[in-house]
């Protein structure tokens with residue numbers, strides 16, 4: 796069984812923070828689903844392979860897979876390098892609309908309500924590098940700002956936030972590659 800020392804430490808610190816029963820329930824569910832890290836490496840596109848930091852609740856058939864492959868544009872996940880090679884021949888595209896471009900980089904704004912699958916894929920991928928994240932599938936109230944290379948739409952990073960303008964939470968999650 797593989798489990799990082801880092802995730803063990805942070806999980807034990809976090810459990811002490813959640814006094815509210817509902818938060819505790821979410822925290823327990825989170826701990827249960829991500830207590831063992833099976834996926835050790837992730838390839839993003841054909842040229843970048845990263846060691847993962849934490850477990851992510853990919854579907855059950857991915858649970859015992861050590862190395863997964865993710866499309867650098869649409870973030871679709873796959874178990875085999877060959878599948879990624881074939882997928883790259885498809886004309887998949889990055890979701891959302893461009894809101895900023897400079898030099899070789901662009902920022903897309905993606906709405907969870909409109910691009911559900913992309914945002915779910917993004918959440919699952921991001922969880923590989925975030926210890927504490929419980930939101931993967933119910934993403935309709937969130938918007939995502941995705942940084943990528945203009946030339947090949949290579950994913951570089953993102954942050955997400957609740958679309959509710961009255962919310963005091965203006966940052967939900969953030970990941971920038973490569974992780975350090």
Ligand SMILES: [Zn+2]
Pocket residue numbers: 866867868869870871882887888
């Ligand atoms: Zn793709």
